[in-house]
Amino acid sequence: MIQIKKISNINSESNKCKRLSVQISLTGLSFLISCANTNRIEWKARERWLYSLASPEELLERTIRVLENSTLDLKQIDEVKLYYHTPLYTLVPRKIWSNTNPSAYLQYTLKTLPNDFVANESILNDSIKLVYIPFVNLNNYFFEKFGSFHYYHALGPWIEYCSEIANKTTSVFANFTSKQLDLLVYKDGKLYLANSFEYHTPEDIVYYTLFIYEQLNLDPETIPIYLSGSIDKTNPTYLALYTYIRHVDFITTQNLRIAQFDEEESHKDLLLKLGL
Numbered sequence: 001m002i003q004i005k006k007i008s009n010i011n012s013e014s015n016k017c018k019r020l021s022v023q024i025s026l027t028g029l030s031f032l033i034s035c036a037n038t039n040r041i042e043w044k045a046r047e048r049w050l051y052s053l054a055s056p057e058e059l060l061e062r063t064i065r066v067l068e069n070s071t072l073d074l075k076q077i078d079e080v081k082l083y084y085h086t087p088l089y090t091l092v093p094r095k096i097w098s099n100t101n102p103s104a105y106l107q108y109t110l111k112t113l114p115n116d117f118v119a120n121e122s123i124l125n126d127s128i129k130l131v132y133i134p135f136v137n138l139n140n141y142f143f144e145k146f147g148s149f150h151y152y153h154a155l156g157p158w159i160e161y162c163s164e165i166a167n168k169t170t171s172v173f174a175n176f177t178s179k180q181l182d183l184l185v186y187k188d189g190k191l192y193l194a195n196s197f198e199y200h201t202p203e204d205i206v207y208y209t210l211f212i213y214e215q216l217n218l219d220p221e222t223i224p225i226y227l228s229g230s231i232d233k234t235n236p237t238y239l240a241l242y243t244y245i246r247h248v249d250f251i252t253t254q255n256l257r258i259a260q261f262d263e264e265e266s267h268k269d270l271l272l273k274l275g276l
Helices: 056-068 136-146 155-166 202-215 236-244 270-274
Strands: 002-006 018-025 028-035 041-048 077-084 089-093 119-123 128-132 150-153 171-176 180-187 190-198 225-229 248-250
Touching: 018 056, 018 136, 018 270, 028 056, 041 056, 056 136, 077 136, 089 190, 119 150, 119 155, 128 155, 150 155, 155 171, 155 180, 155 190, 155 225, 155 270, 171 202, 180 202, 190 202, 202 236, 225 236, 225 270, 236 248
Parallel strands: 018 077, 077 150, 171 225, 225 248
Antiparallel strands: 002 041, 018 028, 028 041, 089 128, 119 128, 171 180, 180 190
């Protein structure tokens, strides 16, 4: 199902310096158009489906459908950023990183194919390499459509942002989409764990979260968990987590350039906001 919200008149006189941010996942797509001069969100669209897509070709078809069938004048777009929010990634400490064969770092956690293109980017002051698989056909489409653009893994900005919030404390962070749970653990302010899981029920989320608490010797009575993404206090997942973890809260967003879309709770769509 596609949800489109036009927040202001994108075809107004102030139609310069438009930025398009696109978040690609295996279970959905999110699009934002904002004005670089005002940081105002002018157009927002989201598509979600009930299953993970089996092929990059189908993902490209759905992306084209949203953009090409909209009423947008895509010629107004001056800047494009593409964020891959998929579990097709791993983190590598800079001390053991080598540019020789980046795909080797994925072979123990992912099933890779010989033709897979592997990208990497530095995070946390170049102390860690985020290694991931982007989709070449999507990159080619955006290049043909918009010319120069930038692409990243969506968890990079989130890891950086959570690092600032954790400071020198021990904290757990969880981000939710309709099917994917991303978990970070910071111990004494240092990134200790990053992992993503596919889930189907609130019980799946509780299992993965409590398993990490147990394996890393984190006390659920004292170590807080900060939530973002598609969750609120009425969500069964929130209630389930609160049953077992004493300090459950939504991530702070006052440091974001754009913290809120209209009346939407500020912790929602956090990963897309971090790309603005």
